[in-house]
Amino acid sequence: MTVYSYVAKNKDGQEIRSSMESTNRLDALESLRKKGLTVVDLFGIEGGDAASMPSAEKFAGKRRLRLSTKVKLGDTAIFCQQLSISINAGVPLRDALESIALDLEHPVLRHAVNDIVKKLHDGKSFSEAVSSHDKIFNSMFCGLIKVAEESGQLPETLQQLATYLERTDRLTRRIKSMAAYPMFVSVFFMIVCLVMTLFILPQFTDIFAGFGSKLPPFTRVVFGINQFFVDNILWLFFGLVALISAITILGRTKAGAYRKDQLKLKVPFIGGCLHKYILARFCRSLSIMVHSGVAISRALEICSEATGNRVLEKSVLEVRDKIVKGNGVAYSLGQSGEFPRLVVRMVSVGEDSGKLPEVLENVSDVYEDQVEVSIMTSMALFEPVVICVFGAFILILVLAIYLPIFSVSMNVR
Numbered sequence: 001m002t003v004y005s006y007v008a009k010n011k012d013g014q015e016i017r018s019s020m021e022s023t024n025r026l027d028a029l030e031s032l033r034k035k036g037l038t039v040v041d042l043f044g045i046e047g048g049d050a051a052s053m054p055s056a057e058k059f060a061g062k063r064r065l066r067l068s069t070k071v072k073l074g075d076t077a078i079f080c081q082q083l084s085i086s087i088n089a090g091v092p093l094r095d096a097l098e099s100i101a102l103d104l105e106h107p108v109l110r111h112a113v114n115d116i117v118k119k120l121h122d123g124k125s126f127s128e129a130v131s132s133h134d135k136i137f138n139s140m141f142c143g144l145i146k147v148a149e150e151s152g153q154l155p156e157t158l159q160q161l162a163t164y165l166e167r168t169d170r171l172t173r174r175i176k177s178m179a180a181y182p183m184f185v186s187v188f189f190m191i192v193c194l195v196m197t198l199f200i201l202p203q204f205t206d207i208f209a210g211f212g213s214k215l216p217p218f219t220r221v222v223f224g225i226n227q228f229f230v231d232n233i234l235w236l237f238f239g240l241v242a243l244i245s246a247i248t249i250l251g252r253t254k255a256g257a258y259r260k261d262q263l264k265l266k267v268p269f270i271g272g273c274l275h276k277y278i279l280a281r282f283c284r285s286l287s288i289m290v291h292s293g294v295a296i297s298r299a300l301e302i303c304s305e306a307t308g309n310r311v312l313e314k315s316v317l318e319v320r321d322k323i324v325k326g327n328g329v330a331y332s333l334g335q336s337g338e339f340p341r342l343v344v345r346m347v348s349v350g351e352d353s354g355k356l357p358e359v360l361e362n363v364s365d366v367y368e369d370q371v372e373v374s375i376m377t378s379m380a381l382f383e384p385v386v387i388c389v390f391g392a393f394i395l396i397l398v399l400a401i402y403l404p405i406f407s408v409s410m411n412v413r
Contacts, residue, residue, distance in 0.1 A: 004028045008037035071136045075106045077165035084158035094120050143302045160288050178375050182382045189390050201226045208404050215404050222400035261310045273374050278307050280367035287360035
C-alpha cells in the first residue's frame with residue numbers, strides 16, 4: 001500500500017487536505033470520487049504514513065520550489081496532444097485535465113494543470129485559468145485558447161498548438177545538437193591554451209634563462225606575451241567579469257536590449273540564420289492565429305512577442321499600425337524593411353487567393369529548412385577551421401620552444 005496525500009473539494013466547495021492509503025493512483029482517485037470529492041491534486045509518498053504527512057504550508061513551499069524549473073516545449077506539446085484527444089473523445093474538460101495531471105512527469109506542468117482544474121471549479125473559464133500561468137503558456141497560447149472557447153473549436157486549436165510546439169521544439173533541439181560538438185571543441189581548445197600559458201611556457205622560460213645566451217626574437221615575443229598574461233591574469237579575469245556584468249546590466253535596459261538584438265541580426269552569417277529562424281517562427285505563429293479566426297491586427301500584436309527579438313517586434317507592431325489604417329498585409333510588410341521579398345510576395349499571393357494561413361505555413365517550412373541547412377554547413381566548416389587554428393597555436397609554441405634549443409646547439413658546435 002502507498003500513502004497518498006490529496007487536495008480535494010467537497011460539494012460545498014470547501015478545500016480538504018488529507019491523506020489515504022491505496023494500492024495505486026487510479027484506485028485512490030476512484031475512492032475519492034465515490035466520497036463525492038473533486039480531486040485537485042494527488043501526491044504519492046513512498047514509505048510515508050498519515051502521521052508524517054506534510055502540512056498545507058509545506059505543500060505550498062514544495063510547490064514554490066518546483067516552480068523554478070522551466071517547462072520544455074516538448075512537455076507542453078504532449079499536454080496539448082493529450083487534451084485534444086480527450087476532448088475529441090467526449091471527456092469533459094475538467095475530467096480530462098484531472099486525468100492528464102496524474103500522468104504528467106514534469107512537476108511544474110503538473111502543478112499548473114492542477115491549479116487550472118482548481119480555477120475551473122471556482123467558476124473561471126479555461127482561458128482565464130491558463131492565462132494565470134503565463135510563464136508556461138505564452139500570450140499566443142492564451143489568445144488561441146480564448147478564441148477556441150468562443151468558436152467551439154478547442155480540440156482543433158489544441159491539435160494545432162501541439163503541432164506548432166513539436167516543430168519548434170524539434171528545430172531547437174536540432175540546432176543544439178549540431179552546435180554541441182563545436183562548443184566542446186572550442187572549450188577544449190581554450191582549456192589547452194590556458195594550461196600551456198599558465199604552466200608549460202613558464203617552465204621553459206626558467207630553463208632558457210639558465211642558458212645565459214640571447215633568445216631568438218620570435219621566442220622573446222612569444223614568451224613576452226605569455227609573461228604578460230601570467231602577470232596580469234587576475235586583472236584580466238576581473239576585467240572580463242566586469243565587462244560581462246556591464247553588458248548584462250545594460251542589456252536589461254530597454255535601449256540596451258534593443259541595441260543587443262540589433263547587433264545579433266548584424267553578426268556575419270549568424271545574424272542571417274537568426275533572422276530566418278525568427279521569420280519561420282513568426283510565420284508559423286501568424287498562420288495558426290489567422291487559421292483559428294483571430295483578427296489579423298490582434299494576431300500580429302500577439303505574434304510580435306513570439307519573435308523574441310525587439311527589432312522584429314517593433315517592425316511587426318509598425319506593420320499592425322499600417323494595417324489598422326487600411327493598408328494591405330503584404331504592402332505593410334514590404335514597407336517595414338525587415339521582411340524579405342519572399343515573405344512579402346507569398347503573403348500577397350495568400351491575400352489574393354484567400355489562403356493566407358496555408359501560404360504562411362509554407363513560408364515557415366522554407367525558412368526552417370534553410371536554417372537547418374545553413375547550420376549543418378557552418379558546423380561542417382567549423383571543425384576544420386578550429387583544427388587549423390589549434391594547429392597554428394601549437395606550431396607557434398613549438399617553434400618558440402625549439403628555436404632556442406637549435407640556437408644553443410649551433411653555438412656548441
